[in-house]
Amino acid sequence: MLLVVLASSQYAQAQEAPSKDFDDYINKALKDWDVPGLAIAIVRNDQVVFARGYGIRKLGDSTAVDEKTMFAIGSSSKAFTSASIAMLMDEGKLKWDDPVSKYLPGFQLFDPYVSREISVRDLLCHRSGLERGDFLWYGTPYSRDEIVRRVRFLKPTWSFRSTFGYQNIMYLTAGQIVAGVSGKSWDDFIRDRIFKPLGMTSSNTSITDLKSSNDVATPHAKIDGKVEIIPWRNIDNIAAAGSINSNVVDMAQWVRLQLGEGAYKNQRLISSGGLKEMHTSQTVIRMEPPWSIFYSDAHFLNYGLGWFLHDHRGRKVVEHGGNIDGMSALVAMIPEEKLGLVTLTNMNGTPLPGALASRVYDLYLGVQPKDYSAELFKIYNAFLEQGKQAQKKIEESRVKGTSPTLALDKYAGTYKDEMYGDAKVTIENGKLALTTPGFAGDLEHWNYDTFRVTWRARSLGKALVTFTLNAQGKVDEMKLPDLE
Incomplete structure:
Protein backbone atom coordinates (compact mmCIF):
# COMPACT_ATOMS: atom_id res chain seq x y z
CA MET A 1 0.00 0.00 0.00
CA GLY A 387 13.17 52.40 -34.77
CA LYS A 388 15.55 51.75 -37.62
CA GLN A 389 13.35 53.78 -39.96
CA ALA A 390 13.26 56.62 -37.44
CA GLN A 391 17.04 56.51 -37.23
CA LYS A 392 17.23 56.48 -41.00
CA LYS A 393 15.15 59.66 -41.12
CA ILE A 394 17.55 61.29 -38.66
CA GLU A 395 20.43 60.27 -40.91
CA GLU A 396 18.63 61.67 -43.95
CA SER A 397 17.92 64.95 -42.16
CA ARG A 398 21.62 65.52 -41.61
CA VAL A 399 22.68 68.64 -43.49
CA LYS A 400 25.76 67.72 -45.47
CA GLY A 401 28.51 70.12 -46.34
CA THR A 402 28.34 72.13 -43.11
CA SER A 403 31.20 72.86 -40.75
CA PRO A 404 31.40 73.73 -37.06
CA THR A 405 31.10 77.47 -36.43
CA LEU A 406 34.30 77.47 -34.39
CA ALA A 407 37.64 75.71 -34.33
CA LEU A 408 37.43 72.40 -32.46
CA ASP A 409 39.48 73.63 -29.49
CA LYS A 410 36.83 76.31 -28.86
CA TYR A 411 34.32 73.58 -27.95
CA ALA A 412 36.68 72.07 -25.38
CA GLY A 413 36.05 72.86 -21.74
CA THR A 414 34.05 71.87 -18.66
CA TYR A 415 30.27 72.04 -18.83
CA LYS A 416 28.48 72.12 -15.50
CA ASP A 417 25.06 70.77 -14.58
CA GLU A 418 23.60 70.93 -11.08
CA MET A 419 22.03 67.50 -11.37
CA TYR A 420 24.34 65.41 -13.53
CA GLY A 421 27.64 67.05 -12.61
CA ASP A 422 30.53 68.15 -14.81
CA ALA A 423 31.00 66.97 -18.39
CA LYS A 424 34.33 67.61 -20.04
CA VAL A 425 35.11 68.04 -23.73
CA THR A 426 38.76 67.61 -24.63
CA ILE A 427 40.92 67.26 -27.72
CA GLU A 428 42.33 63.76 -28.23
CA ASN A 429 44.42 63.03 -31.31
CA GLY A 430 43.01 66.05 -33.07
CA LYS A 431 39.36 65.08 -32.38
CA LEU A 432 36.84 65.99 -29.70
CA ALA A 433 36.17 63.57 -26.86
CA LEU A 434 33.44 63.75 -24.23
CA THR A 435 33.64 62.55 -20.63
CA THR A 436 30.59 62.62 -18.34
CA PRO A 437 30.53 61.45 -14.70
CA GLY A 438 29.49 58.05 -16.01
CA PHE A 439 30.82 57.50 -19.51
CA ALA A 440 33.30 58.55 -22.16
CA GLY A 441 32.79 58.84 -25.88
CA ASP A 442 34.24 60.21 -29.11
CA LEU A 443 32.64 63.12 -30.98
CA GLU A 444 32.40 63.44 -34.75
CA HIS A 445 30.89 66.40 -36.54
CA TRP A 446 27.25 65.89 -37.56
CA ASN A 447 26.10 69.24 -38.91
CA TYR A 448 26.46 72.88 -37.88
CA ASP A 449 27.28 72.84 -34.14
CA THR A 450 25.91 69.37 -33.51
CA PHE A 451 28.22 66.40 -33.05
CA ARG A 452 27.51 62.71 -32.71
CA VAL A 453 28.99 60.90 -29.71
CA THR A 454 29.90 57.25 -30.03
CA TRP A 455 30.10 55.90 -26.50
CA ARG A 456 33.12 53.74 -25.73
CA ALA A 457 30.79 51.45 -23.80
CA ARG A 458 29.51 50.23 -27.15
CA SER A 459 26.21 48.85 -25.88
CA LEU A 460 25.12 52.45 -25.21
CA GLY A 461 25.19 53.24 -28.91
CA LYS A 462 25.34 56.83 -30.17
CA ALA A 463 23.67 60.17 -29.45
CA LEU A 464 23.61 63.71 -30.82
CA VAL A 465 25.26 66.47 -28.80
CA THR A 466 24.51 70.10 -29.64
CA PHE A 467 26.53 73.16 -28.66
CA THR A 468 24.91 76.61 -28.53
CA LEU A 469 26.70 79.94 -28.88
CA ASN A 470 26.08 83.18 -27.03
CA ALA A 471 25.85 86.69 -28.48
CA GLN A 472 29.64 86.96 -28.43
CA GLY A 473 29.97 83.87 -30.61
CA LYS A 474 31.38 81.72 -27.81
CA VAL A 475 30.11 78.31 -26.70
CA ASP A 476 28.02 78.63 -23.55
CA GLU A 477 25.99 75.39 -23.48
CA MET A 478 26.15 71.75 -24.47
CA LYS A 479 22.92 69.74 -24.72
CA LEU A 480 23.29 66.02 -24.10
CA PRO A 481 20.25 63.71 -24.12
CA ASP A 482 19.58 61.65 -21.02
CA LEU A 483 19.87 57.89 -21.20
CA GLU A 484 16.48 56.28 -21.82
Whole structure:
Protein backbone atom coordinates (compact mmCIF):
# COMPACT_ATOMS: atom_id res chain seq x y z
CA MET A 1 0.00 0.00 0.00
CA LEU A 2 2.83 2.39 0.90
CA LEU A 3 4.50 1.71 -2.46
CA VAL A 4 1.29 2.57 -4.28
CA VAL A 5 0.95 5.85 -2.39
CA LEU A 6 4.55 6.81 -3.10
CA ALA A 7 4.19 5.95 -6.76
CA SER A 8 1.02 8.01 -7.02
CA SER A 9 2.72 10.95 -5.33
CA GLN A 10 5.68 10.79 -7.68
CA TYR A 11 3.38 10.56 -10.69
CA ALA A 12 1.38 13.57 -9.50
CA GLN A 13 4.52 15.61 -9.02
CA ALA A 14 5.83 14.59 -12.44
CA GLN A 15 2.56 15.69 -13.97
CA GLU A 16 3.14 19.16 -12.52
CA ALA A 17 6.28 19.62 -14.62
CA PRO A 18 6.11 20.56 -18.33
CA SER A 19 6.79 17.85 -20.90
CA LYS A 20 9.87 17.51 -23.10
CA ASP A 21 8.05 19.64 -25.68
CA PHE A 22 8.67 22.56 -23.35
CA ASP A 23 12.44 21.94 -23.53
CA ASP A 24 12.24 21.91 -27.31
CA TYR A 25 10.19 25.10 -27.28
CA ILE A 26 12.73 26.95 -25.13
CA ASN A 27 15.73 25.74 -27.13
CA LYS A 28 14.12 26.95 -30.34
CA ALA A 29 13.21 30.27 -28.73
CA LEU A 30 16.81 30.79 -27.57
CA LYS A 31 17.98 30.35 -31.13
CA ASP A 32 15.28 32.60 -32.59
CA TRP A 33 15.95 35.41 -30.13
CA ASP A 34 19.78 35.08 -30.11
CA VAL A 35 19.81 34.51 -26.35
CA PRO A 36 22.95 32.61 -25.22
CA GLY A 37 21.51 31.16 -22.01
CA LEU A 38 18.45 31.02 -19.79
CA ALA A 39 17.22 29.43 -16.58
CA ILE A 40 13.62 28.96 -15.53
CA ALA A 41 11.87 27.73 -12.39
CA ILE A 42 8.14 27.06 -12.00
CA VAL A 43 6.23 27.05 -8.70
CA ARG A 44 2.86 25.34 -8.39
CA ASN A 45 0.88 24.84 -5.17
CA ASP A 46 3.84 25.88 -3.01
CA GLN A 47 6.21 23.41 -4.68
CA VAL A 48 9.09 24.07 -7.05
CA VAL A 49 7.96 21.67 -9.78
CA PHE A 50 10.51 22.62 -12.42
CA ALA A 51 13.96 24.22 -12.38
CA ARG A 52 16.32 23.95 -15.33
CA GLY A 53 18.97 25.75 -17.32
CA TYR A 54 19.27 26.05 -21.09
CA GLY A 55 22.03 27.27 -23.36
CA ILE A 56 25.41 28.52 -22.27
CA ARG A 57 26.74 30.91 -19.65
CA LYS A 58 29.17 32.65 -22.01
CA LEU A 59 29.47 32.99 -25.77
CA GLY A 60 32.42 30.93 -27.00
CA ASP A 61 32.38 28.70 -23.91
CA SER A 62 30.36 25.49 -23.83
CA THR A 63 29.72 25.58 -20.06
CA ALA A 64 25.99 25.13 -19.69
CA VAL A 65 23.55 27.23 -17.69
CA ASP A 66 21.92 25.27 -14.85
CA GLU A 67 19.33 26.05 -12.19
CA LYS A 68 22.02 27.40 -9.85
CA THR A 69 23.62 29.79 -12.37
CA MET A 70 23.69 33.36 -11.09
CA PHE A 71 22.19 36.24 -13.08
CA ALA A 72 21.34 39.87 -12.39
CA ILE A 73 17.59 40.25 -11.84
CA GLY A 74 17.58 44.02 -12.48
CA SER A 75 14.31 45.78 -11.70
CA SER A 76 12.73 42.58 -10.40
CA SER A 77 14.54 43.82 -7.27
CA LYS A 78 11.93 46.56 -6.84
CA ALA A 79 9.41 44.21 -5.25
CA PHE A 80 11.99 43.40 -2.57
CA THR A 81 12.10 47.08 -1.69
CA SER A 82 8.32 47.40 -1.51
CA ALA A 83 8.24 44.22 0.61
CA SER A 84 10.77 45.79 2.97
CA ILE A 85 8.52 48.83 3.35
CA ALA A 86 5.57 46.48 4.02
CA MET A 87 7.54 44.73 6.76
CA LEU A 88 8.33 48.04 8.46
CA MET A 89 4.68 49.02 8.11
CA ASP A 90 3.69 45.75 9.82
CA GLU A 91 5.94 46.77 12.71
CA GLY A 92 4.21 50.15 12.99
CA LYS A 93 7.36 52.05 12.02
CA LEU A 94 5.83 53.77 8.99
CA LYS A 95 2.71 54.00 6.84
CA TRP A 96 2.25 53.78 3.08
CA ASP A 97 0.85 57.31 2.92
CA ASP A 98 3.30 59.01 5.24
CA PRO A 99 5.20 61.88 3.59
CA VAL A 100 8.72 61.00 2.48
CA SER A 101 10.04 64.05 4.35
CA LYS A 102 9.00 62.43 7.65
CA TYR A 103 11.79 59.89 7.22
CA LEU A 104 14.19 61.83 5.00
CA PRO A 105 13.98 65.41 6.37
CA GLY A 106 16.28 66.84 3.70
CA PHE A 107 14.41 65.28 0.80
CA GLN A 108 13.52 67.79 -1.89
CA LEU A 109 12.17 67.71 -5.43
CA PHE A 110 12.05 70.44 -8.07
CA ASP A 111 8.46 71.37 -7.16
CA PRO A 112 8.06 72.45 -3.49
CA TYR A 113 4.46 71.21 -3.45
CA VAL A 114 5.54 67.73 -4.55
CA SER A 115 8.41 67.78 -2.05
CA ARG A 116 5.86 68.31 0.71
CA GLU A 117 3.14 65.96 -0.53
CA ILE A 118 4.97 62.97 -2.04
CA SER A 119 4.35 59.86 0.04
CA VAL A 120 6.09 56.54 0.54
CA ARG A 121 3.38 54.99 -1.64
CA ASP A 122 4.13 57.48 -4.43
CA LEU A 123 7.78 56.40 -4.47
CA LEU A 124 6.73 52.81 -5.12
CA CYS A 125 4.15 53.23 -7.90
CA HIS A 126 5.86 55.51 -10.45
CA ARG A 127 3.62 58.58 -10.27
CA SER A 128 6.08 61.24 -9.14
CA GLY A 129 5.78 63.16 -12.41
CA LEU A 130 9.52 62.80 -13.03
CA GLU A 131 11.23 61.44 -16.12
CA ARG A 132 13.85 58.80 -15.54
CA GLY A 133 17.03 60.88 -15.14
CA ASP A 134 19.07 57.67 -15.21
CA PHE A 135 22.24 59.46 -16.31
CA LEU A 136 22.43 60.63 -12.68
CA TRP A 137 23.25 57.15 -11.37
CA TYR A 138 24.09 54.96 -14.34
CA GLY A 139 27.85 54.49 -14.40
CA THR A 140 28.49 57.46 -12.10
CA PRO A 141 30.52 57.53 -8.87
CA TYR A 142 27.72 59.24 -6.92
CA SER A 143 26.65 57.64 -3.65
CA ARG A 144 23.05 56.74 -2.85
CA ASP A 145 22.65 59.81 -0.64
CA GLU A 146 24.17 62.08 -3.27
CA ILE A 147 21.83 60.77 -5.97
CA VAL A 148 18.81 61.41 -3.74
CA ARG A 149 20.12 64.92 -3.04
CA ARG A 150 20.69 65.74 -6.71
CA VAL A 151 17.26 64.56 -7.88
CA ARG A 152 15.87 67.90 -6.67
CA PHE A 153 17.23 69.39 -9.90
CA LEU A 154 15.25 67.02 -12.15
CA LYS A 155 12.40 69.01 -13.67
CA PRO A 156 9.01 67.25 -13.78
CA THR A 157 7.74 65.98 -17.11
CA TRP A 158 4.14 65.36 -16.00
CA SER A 159 1.86 66.62 -13.25
CA PHE A 160 2.25 64.89 -9.90
CA ARG A 161 0.16 61.69 -9.66
CA SER A 162 -1.25 62.19 -13.16
CA THR A 163 0.73 59.70 -15.26
CA PHE A 164 2.74 56.50 -14.98
CA GLY A 165 6.40 57.42 -15.34
CA TYR A 166 8.94 54.71 -14.53
CA GLN A 167 11.39 56.11 -11.99
CA ASN A 168 14.41 54.28 -10.56
CA ILE A 169 15.56 57.11 -8.31
CA MET A 170 12.27 57.10 -6.40
CA TYR A 171 12.90 53.43 -5.61
CA LEU A 172 16.38 54.31 -4.41
CA THR A 173 14.73 56.89 -2.16
CA ALA A 174 12.42 54.20 -0.76
CA GLY A 175 15.50 52.08 -0.09
CA GLN A 176 17.05 54.94 1.86
CA ILE A 177 13.87 55.11 3.93
CA VAL A 178 14.27 51.40 4.69
CA ALA A 179 17.81 52.10 5.84
CA GLY A 180 16.84 55.12 7.95
CA VAL A 181 13.88 53.48 9.66
CA SER A 182 15.45 50.06 10.25
CA GLY A 183 18.88 51.27 11.29
CA LYS A 184 20.64 48.99 8.80
CA SER A 185 21.54 49.39 5.14
CA TRP A 186 19.05 48.33 2.47
CA ASP A 187 21.45 45.52 1.57
CA ASP A 188 21.61 44.19 5.13
CA PHE A 189 17.85 44.48 5.55
CA ILE A 190 17.23 42.45 2.36
CA ARG A 191 19.76 39.84 3.46
CA ASP A 192 18.52 39.51 7.05
CA ARG A 193 14.77 39.87 6.57
CA ILE A 194 14.23 38.23 3.16
CA PHE A 195 17.18 36.20 1.87
CA LYS A 196 17.92 34.38 5.15
CA PRO A 197 14.34 33.39 6.10
CA LEU A 198 13.71 32.18 2.54
CA GLY A 199 16.95 30.22 2.36
CA MET A 200 18.16 32.30 -0.60
CA THR A 201 21.75 31.48 0.27
CA SER A 202 23.24 32.27 -3.14
CA SER A 203 21.55 35.66 -3.58
CA ASN A 204 23.24 39.00 -3.01
CA THR A 205 22.81 42.72 -3.65
CA SER A 206 26.13 43.57 -5.32
CA ILE A 207 28.22 42.17 -8.15
CA THR A 208 31.20 42.39 -5.78
CA ASP A 209 29.71 39.35 -4.00
CA LEU A 210 29.73 37.26 -7.17
CA LYS A 211 33.44 36.61 -6.81
CA SER A 212 32.70 33.76 -4.40
CA SER A 213 30.55 31.92 -6.96
CA ASN A 214 31.86 29.67 -9.74
CA ASP A 215 28.49 29.42 -11.50
CA VAL A 216 27.86 32.89 -12.93
CA ALA A 217 26.40 33.90 -16.29
CA THR A 218 28.19 36.44 -18.47
CA PRO A 219 26.24 39.46 -19.80
CA HIS A 220 25.65 39.80 -23.54
CA ALA A 221 24.20 42.45 -25.82
CA LYS A 222 23.50 42.74 -29.52
CA ILE A 223 25.82 45.41 -30.93
CA ASP A 224 25.62 46.34 -34.60
CA GLY A 225 23.52 43.23 -35.18
CA LYS A 226 25.92 40.82 -33.49
CA VAL A 227 25.71 39.26 -30.03
CA GLU A 228 28.77 40.23 -27.99
CA ILE A 229 30.01 39.81 -24.44
CA ILE A 230 29.79 42.97 -22.32
CA PRO A 231 31.07 43.64 -18.79
CA TRP A 232 29.07 43.28 -15.61
CA ARG A 233 28.12 46.75 -14.37
CA ASN A 234 28.25 47.75 -10.73
CA ILE A 235 24.96 49.46 -9.86
CA ASP A 236 25.31 49.51 -6.07
CA ASN A 237 24.41 53.21 -6.06
CA ILE A 238 20.85 52.51 -7.27
CA ALA A 239 20.60 49.24 -5.33
CA ALA A 240 16.98 49.37 -4.15
CA ALA A 241 15.83 49.76 -7.76
CA GLY A 242 17.71 46.86 -9.27
CA SER A 243 20.97 45.45 -7.90
CA ILE A 244 20.00 41.94 -6.73
CA ASN A 245 21.76 38.92 -8.25
CA SER A 246 20.27 35.45 -7.86
CA ASN A 247 19.45 32.10 -9.45
CA VAL A 248 16.08 30.56 -10.26
CA VAL A 249 16.12 28.14 -7.32
CA ASP A 250 16.54 31.00 -4.85
CA MET A 251 14.05 33.21 -6.66
CA ALA A 252 11.47 30.40 -6.63
CA GLN A 253 11.42 30.76 -2.82
CA TRP A 254 10.56 34.44 -3.27
CA VAL A 255 7.70 33.40 -5.54
CA ARG A 256 6.50 30.94 -2.89
CA LEU A 257 6.39 33.81 -0.38
CA GLN A 258 4.28 35.89 -2.75
CA LEU A 259 1.90 33.05 -3.55
CA GLY A 260 1.75 32.22 0.18
CA GLU A 261 0.33 35.70 0.84
CA GLY A 262 3.36 36.68 2.89
CA ALA A 263 4.00 33.35 4.61
CA TYR A 264 6.76 30.84 3.85
CA LYS A 265 6.94 27.38 5.42
CA ASN A 266 4.46 28.42 8.11
CA GLN A 267 6.54 31.50 8.98
CA ARG A 268 4.90 34.87 8.34
CA LEU A 269 7.31 37.44 6.92
CA ILE A 270 4.77 39.97 5.60
CA SER A 271 1.18 40.48 6.69
CA SER A 272 -1.41 39.29 4.21
CA GLY A 273 -2.73 42.86 4.13
CA GLY A 274 0.68 44.27 3.31
CA LEU A 275 1.22 41.79 0.51
CA LYS A 276 -2.27 42.37 -0.83
CA GLU A 277 -1.52 46.10 -1.02
CA MET A 278 1.61 45.37 -3.05
CA HIS A 279 -0.52 43.39 -5.52
CA THR A 280 -3.25 46.06 -5.70
CA SER A 281 -3.48 48.53 -8.59
CA GLN A 282 -2.11 51.97 -7.73
CA THR A 283 -1.32 53.58 -11.11
CA VAL A 284 -2.97 53.06 -14.49
CA ILE A 285 -0.67 52.43 -17.46
CA ARG A 286 -2.19 53.40 -20.81
CA MET A 287 -2.25 50.61 -23.38
CA GLU A 288 -0.08 52.30 -25.97
CA PRO A 289 3.42 51.57 -27.32
CA PRO A 290 5.66 50.22 -26.03
CA TRP A 291 3.37 48.62 -23.43
CA SER A 292 0.78 47.48 -25.96
CA ILE A 293 3.51 45.58 -27.82
CA PHE A 294 4.51 43.44 -24.86
CA TYR A 295 0.98 43.01 -23.47
CA SER A 296 -0.94 42.63 -26.72
CA ASP A 297 -3.48 40.16 -25.27
CA ALA A 298 -4.10 42.06 -22.03
CA HIS A 299 -7.23 44.09 -21.33
CA PHE A 300 -5.61 46.27 -18.67
CA LEU A 301 -2.15 47.14 -17.38
CA ASN A 302 -1.59 48.77 -13.99
CA TYR A 303 1.23 49.13 -11.47
CA GLY A 304 0.98 48.06 -7.85
CA LEU A 305 3.79 48.50 -5.35
CA GLY A 306 6.79 46.88 -7.00
CA TRP A 307 4.65 44.83 -9.39
CA PHE A 308 3.04 45.22 -12.81
CA LEU A 309 -0.55 43.93 -12.93
CA HIS A 310 -2.42 42.71 -16.00
CA ASP A 311 -4.62 39.83 -17.13
CA HIS A 312 -4.14 36.56 -18.98
CA ARG A 313 -7.14 34.51 -20.07
CA GLY A 314 -9.31 36.03 -17.37
CA ARG A 315 -6.77 35.65 -14.56
CA LYS A 316 -4.89 38.42 -12.80
CA VAL A 317 -1.14 38.34 -13.40
CA VAL A 318 1.37 39.86 -10.97
CA GLU A 319 4.83 40.31 -12.45
CA HIS A 320 7.96 42.41 -12.75
CA GLY A 321 10.73 42.21 -15.28
CA GLY A 322 14.30 43.37 -15.02
CA ASN A 323 16.83 44.63 -17.55
CA ILE A 324 20.34 45.73 -16.74
CA ASP A 325 23.52 45.54 -18.83
CA GLY A 326 23.45 42.18 -20.61
CA MET A 327 20.78 40.56 -18.44
CA SER A 328 16.98 40.23 -18.65
CA ALA A 329 14.70 38.71 -16.03
CA LEU A 330 11.05 38.13 -15.18
CA VAL A 331 9.23 37.10 -12.01
CA ALA A 332 5.57 36.37 -12.74
CA MET A 333 2.56 34.81 -11.01
CA ILE A 334 -1.12 34.00 -11.31
CA PRO A 335 -1.93 34.02 -7.58
CA GLU A 336 -5.42 32.48 -7.85
CA GLU A 337 -3.88 29.46 -9.59
CA LYS A 338 -1.00 29.23 -7.08
CA LEU A 339 1.25 29.38 -10.13
CA GLY A 340 4.44 31.35 -10.57
CA LEU A 341 7.73 31.32 -12.42
CA VAL A 342 11.13 32.96 -12.66
CA THR A 343 13.07 33.35 -15.90
CA LEU A 344 16.63 34.69 -15.96
CA THR A 345 18.67 35.29 -19.11
CA ASN A 346 22.11 36.59 -20.05
CA MET A 347 20.92 38.76 -22.94
CA ASN A 348 20.34 42.49 -22.86
CA GLY A 349 16.75 43.68 -23.20
CA THR A 350 15.21 40.52 -24.61
CA PRO A 351 11.40 40.21 -24.35
CA LEU A 352 11.67 36.39 -24.42
CA PRO A 353 10.91 35.90 -20.68
CA GLY A 354 7.45 37.42 -21.15
CA ALA A 355 6.64 35.08 -24.03
CA LEU A 356 7.76 32.06 -22.01
CA ALA A 357 5.62 33.16 -19.05
CA SER A 358 2.50 33.24 -21.22
CA ARG A 359 3.37 29.79 -22.55
CA VAL A 360 3.69 28.44 -19.01
CA TYR A 361 0.37 29.99 -18.00
CA ASP A 362 -1.40 28.22 -20.86
CA LEU A 363 0.22 24.89 -20.06
CA TYR A 364 -0.99 24.99 -16.46
CA LEU A 365 -4.39 26.45 -17.23
CA GLY A 366 -5.05 23.47 -19.44
CA VAL A 367 -5.71 25.45 -22.62
CA GLN A 368 -4.16 25.03 -26.03
CA PRO A 369 -0.96 27.09 -25.77
CA LYS A 370 -0.21 29.74 -28.34
CA ASP A 371 3.22 30.24 -29.84
CA TYR A 372 3.80 33.44 -27.92
CA SER A 373 7.50 33.49 -28.75
CA ALA A 374 6.86 33.49 -32.50
CA GLU A 375 4.06 36.05 -32.21
CA LEU A 376 6.10 38.42 -30.05
CA PHE A 377 9.17 37.91 -32.22
CA LYS A 378 7.23 39.15 -35.23
CA ILE A 379 5.72 42.12 -33.39
CA TYR A 380 8.99 43.05 -31.70
CA ASN A 381 10.98 42.97 -34.91
CA ALA A 382 8.40 45.23 -36.54
CA PHE A 383 8.86 47.58 -33.58
CA LEU A 384 12.64 47.49 -34.02
CA GLU A 385 12.21 48.16 -37.72
CA GLN A 386 10.22 51.29 -36.87
CA GLY A 387 13.17 52.40 -34.77
CA LYS A 388 15.55 51.75 -37.62
CA GLN A 389 13.35 53.78 -39.96
CA ALA A 390 13.26 56.62 -37.44
CA GLN A 391 17.04 56.51 -37.23
CA LYS A 392 17.23 56.48 -41.00
CA LYS A 393 15.15 59.66 -41.12
CA ILE A 394 17.55 61.29 -38.66
CA GLU A 395 20.43 60.27 -40.91
CA GLU A 396 18.63 61.67 -43.95
CA SER A 397 17.92 64.95 -42.16
CA ARG A 398 21.62 65.52 -41.61
CA VAL A 399 22.68 68.64 -43.49
CA LYS A 400 25.76 67.72 -45.47
CA GLY A 401 28.51 70.12 -46.34
CA THR A 402 28.34 72.13 -43.11
CA SER A 403 31.20 72.86 -40.75
CA PRO A 404 31.40 73.73 -37.06
CA THR A 405 31.10 77.47 -36.43
CA LEU A 406 34.30 77.47 -34.39
CA ALA A 407 37.64 75.71 -34.33
CA LEU A 408 37.43 72.40 -32.46
CA ASP A 409 39.48 73.63 -29.49
CA LYS A 410 36.83 76.31 -28.86
CA TYR A 411 34.32 73.58 -27.95
CA ALA A 412 36.68 72.07 -25.38
CA GLY A 413 36.05 72.86 -21.74
CA THR A 414 34.05 71.87 -18.66
CA TYR A 415 30.27 72.04 -18.83
CA LYS A 416 28.48 72.12 -15.50
CA ASP A 417 25.06 70.77 -14.58
CA GLU A 418 23.60 70.93 -11.08
CA MET A 419 22.03 67.50 -11.37
CA TYR A 420 24.34 65.41 -13.53
CA GLY A 421 27.64 67.05 -12.61
CA ASP A 422 30.53 68.15 -14.81
CA ALA A 423 31.00 66.97 -18.39
CA LYS A 424 34.33 67.61 -20.04
CA VAL A 425 35.11 68.04 -23.73
CA THR A 426 38.76 67.61 -24.63
CA ILE A 427 40.92 67.26 -27.72
CA GLU A 428 42.33 63.76 -28.23
CA ASN A 429 44.42 63.03 -31.31
CA GLY A 430 43.01 66.05 -33.07
CA LYS A 431 39.36 65.08 -32.38
CA LEU A 432 36.84 65.99 -29.70
CA ALA A 433 36.17 63.57 -26.86
CA LEU A 434 33.44 63.75 -24.23
CA THR A 435 33.64 62.55 -20.63
CA THR A 436 30.59 62.62 -18.34
CA PRO A 437 30.53 61.45 -14.70
CA GLY A 438 29.49 58.05 -16.01
CA PHE A 439 30.82 57.50 -19.51
CA ALA A 440 33.30 58.55 -22.16
CA GLY A 441 32.79 58.84 -25.88
CA ASP A 442 34.24 60.21 -29.11
CA LEU A 443 32.64 63.12 -30.98
CA GLU A 444 32.40 63.44 -34.75
CA HIS A 445 30.89 66.40 -36.54
CA TRP A 446 27.25 65.89 -37.56
CA ASN A 447 26.10 69.24 -38.91
CA TYR A 448 26.46 72.88 -37.88
CA ASP A 449 27.28 72.84 -34.14
CA THR A 450 25.91 69.37 -33.51
CA PHE A 451 28.22 66.40 -33.05
CA ARG A 452 27.51 62.71 -32.71
CA VAL A 453 28.99 60.90 -29.71
CA THR A 454 29.90 57.25 -30.03
CA TRP A 455 30.10 55.90 -26.50
CA ARG A 456 33.12 53.74 -25.73
CA ALA A 457 30.79 51.45 -23.80
CA ARG A 458 29.51 50.23 -27.15
CA SER A 459 26.21 48.85 -25.88
CA LEU A 460 25.12 52.45 -25.21
CA GLY A 461 25.19 53.24 -28.91
CA LYS A 462 25.34 56.83 -30.17
CA ALA A 463 23.67 60.17 -29.45
CA LEU A 464 23.61 63.71 -30.82
CA VAL A 465 25.26 66.47 -28.80
CA THR A 466 24.51 70.10 -29.64
CA PHE A 467 26.53 73.16 -28.66
CA THR A 468 24.91 76.61 -28.53
CA LEU A 469 26.70 79.94 -28.88
CA ASN A 470 26.08 83.18 -27.03
CA ALA A 471 25.85 86.69 -28.48
CA GLN A 472 29.64 86.96 -28.43
CA GLY A 473 29.97 83.87 -30.61
CA LYS A 474 31.38 81.72 -27.81
CA VAL A 475 30.11 78.31 -26.70
CA ASP A 476 28.02 78.63 -23.55
CA GLU A 477 25.99 75.39 -23.48
CA MET A 478 26.15 71.75 -24.47
CA LYS A 479 22.92 69.74 -24.72
CA LEU A 480 23.29 66.02 -24.10
CA PRO A 481 20.25 63.71 -24.12
CA ASP A 482 19.58 61.65 -21.02
CA LEU A 483 19.87 57.89 -21.20
CA GLU A 484 16.48 56.28 -21.82
